[in-house]
Amino acid sequence: MSTEPASFSNASAPRYQQLTDTLIHEIRSGQYPVGSLLPPEPRLIERFGVSRHTVREAVRRLAEMGLVARRQGVGTVVRARDRDTRYLASLSSLEELMQYTQQTRLKRLGERWVEADEALAALLRCKPGQRWLEFDTCRYPASGSEPFVHMVVYVHAAYESIRHHLDEGSVWFYGLIEKHYGEAIVEVQQETCAIAMSAHSARLLGVKPRSPGLQVVRYYLGRDDRMLSVSVNVYPAERFKVATRWRLERHESPAAEPSAPPPPGD
Template sequence: MTGTRRSKPRYAELGDLLQAAIEKGDHPVGTLLPTELELCERFNVSRHTARAALAQLISAGLVQRRPGAGTRVIAQNAAMRYEQQIDTVDLLMQYGNTARLEVLEAERLIADLAMAQYLDIAEGKDYLRLHCLRLEEHTHAPGAVIEVLIPIRTGVPTERFLDIASTARTLARFLEPGRLSRVEQVFDATAFDAGDAKLLDIRKHEPALRVQRRYRDAQGRLLLITISLHPPGRFAYSMVLSRSHR
């Protein structure tokens, strides 16, 4: 993890190093990895770099984190994964050339313990919550409900985010591809509550495809999280899987 030039962010180097150790059996399944603080001291990295490296292992399906219980190894080899170029961020956010974002609500909130852990911030810190609709460009029909969660840190244009008239433009500028190094995606199933179902003109408890995305900067720091809920028949995601050459 030394040298004058790096082809990867520091957190990705640390994540790869920890993954290699797990695959070698240095950290057997069922054992705990070093804590964030121990990783900071051992590898001379910041707390958010250590946290992002552990998040990389979680995304690979190698470890599981539980509050108060540490980070436990649950598999020796990574699950199948796919990689996507970061310059497709407009597609990932789904409000680029074929859709637009209608911001319904923007608010500043205080993180409880669960939200703080979700956003990689300290309990009691402020964050922004945006509640949005994804509209098709030509028909203006609602295609998805999107929640955006943004930790408030230095450099975050909080007031522009809170001004609903400028929120969508601010979000697009904030996620300019040049500042991003990684987007972590999780797809799962859930159901719509009554409020979101009404926005999409569907029945409550209708099944939903949930897409959670975590956007990170070059240092591995979390910029924001989006949670998109898609009703049946209104969204499809296509990908190509290829063999990874590490």
């Protein structure tokens, strides 16, 4: 039992905080490269001479910061060396600019269970064979009969019952999941690319097949990187633009290094 002093200064800080600081520093120093595994909990317990609860609290905070991701049966994977805090954009500003606030109507075209084949599994980042609930929808401006986006939404089987709540106005799918399952959306990932429009999308949007379209895929992740929902949005080229704004942000002061060597670069 080494019961390492855990750290330099901060002797008065809570034990878990000291662990958090130490681990942050070790991740930043490259001791645990991105993609590698943090030591499993039993090892951290030995090393720091604390209870499992304390170790878990420390690692939980690392996960909250996005530095690591925990995976049952696998371990704790390092995801990033630094918590990046320079330019920040909020998702809500994104939605505003997409004019998605109540001024649009959602129309449900269809709904069915799908089993992920190779291609769908790649899109949904899951294993082939998983079952998902698929919704086929279009979104219209509040006044106007031309839809401006064809949206296909996949919802994880565990949350299938949200389909009973889809009529409640212009709510978002992830909003429904949060509302009815108490499962917080902790991260949203978005991939944007240009495509030649499929026949199905083209027909719905009233444009020619294979004309340019903007495809935005959004991944909604819960705690520990569980994929809760995925939406595939296709916009006609002429009718849409995605705007985002990043602003220079204040540097979160504390948290970081007490006596530890200063971060490189930056």
